[in-house]
Amino acid sequence: MERTKKRIAAMADIHVKSTDRGIWRDTFELLNAEADILVICGDLTDTGDEDEASVLGEALNSLHIPVIGVLGNHDFEKGRQKIIKQILTEHKMILLDGEYAVAGDIGFAGTKGFGGGFDQFMLSVFGEDMMKQFVHEAVNESLQLDRALTRLEQEHPTLPKVALLHYAPIRNTVKGEPEQLYPFLGSSHLGEALNRRNVAVAFHGHAHGGTVFGQTSSNIPVYNVALPLLKNQQLGKHYMVIEV
Template sequence: MENQIRIAALADIHVTQNDKGKWDASFAEISENADIIVIAGDLTDTGDEHEAEILAESLRGCHIPVVAVLGNHDYEKGKQKEIRAILQKAGIHLLDGEAVVIKGVGFAGVKGFGGGFGKFMLSMFGEPAMKAFVQETVDEVLKLDRALAALDKNEDPIPKIALMHYSPLAETIAGEPTEIFPFLGSSRLAEPLSRRQVDAVFHGHAHCGVLTGTLDKVSVYNVAYPVLKKQGYTKGYLILEVPIKTVEA
């Protein structure tokens, strides 16, 4: 028989040092309406560990599991390791090339990176700086593939959700200036998502993008907080119901 797991998704909450208590009621409400929360990066505004502590305090009020990845803002001050440690200590599943199974749903998470889309995708050619830029994306793709592969090792197939900050396709960043598309995501991230047949993808980063897109048969959701608000999600989060198989007693 099947059951439904409700996943509440959001991104780009950009918690600042002045946000103490700001998110408490929101996360408490989400805990009542969903089974799992996912946050697709830019957890902090300036990558400060004190911002992470404020977020961790708000998330301690959650009564459901939280899965998250870091975004570019969380790397701003080079404190990403400290931020990761603070949030993990608060019980958050912070993924960076890892996978976790919660309530019968598998989650694979990476930050991702840029590089452009389709025929306009940057190639590993030219100056060392350009090669390093593209290599960063390749490294993120390899981490994503390893995480998804870990989920494929389950004896029984389970729903697979990919969580990242950068977009794997251009469709969900439409509305952003085309000049910055290479810095909003990369088609390279799409390949393991299609090959590993994930059920859904959540990302953020593109504040002026659109909510939904499709990668082959995979649903992709841009859950950046400004996008959700623009699309009428007044509470600032989206809920996706994922069917899972349950064993009868």
């Protein structure tokens, strides 16, 4: 029997503040009718505070569809990322950090990602220890993604694979940002993992001034769903919906 395509609503960089109580309820209630699954690709909170996570958690109670996501750099700001994850998990959000989850006959693998640059301009493991640590972080995040996708493929070989990231896996979806910022917006190491594992589609955020759509070198579609970018593109909503 041919599988029925599912509607994935995707957003990122929602930066929920402690004063945002009630603001997201209408959007999430609308998503119950417009999507089968919601993914949120990082920067769930504005300053990495647990009160902000609680506000988001209350809003998530309006949803009757699965919610899957990853943390972003803002969620690490105060070192309370574990508390944020716990709060949102209690509100039935699945947060991935080198793991995978299955919802609606689709496999989702995710990790935050990291910087490092793109293509021939990727930073290399050379020089001072601090620079090497920066590059190692980028490589480790890509390995986490690759391992999660591998496990997903081995355990659910027939399911389409969707990758969730905060940092960008390709250069094309950060175009529009100052080029000086590219090394801090994503890494081609992440894109290599997408290509190796033949992902159906990938979503990320972080690059507020970037470009909505791009493709990896293997033509895997990649969407930058950062909320400020979607607003600037006048898409009319806080999210986009893609069928998989």
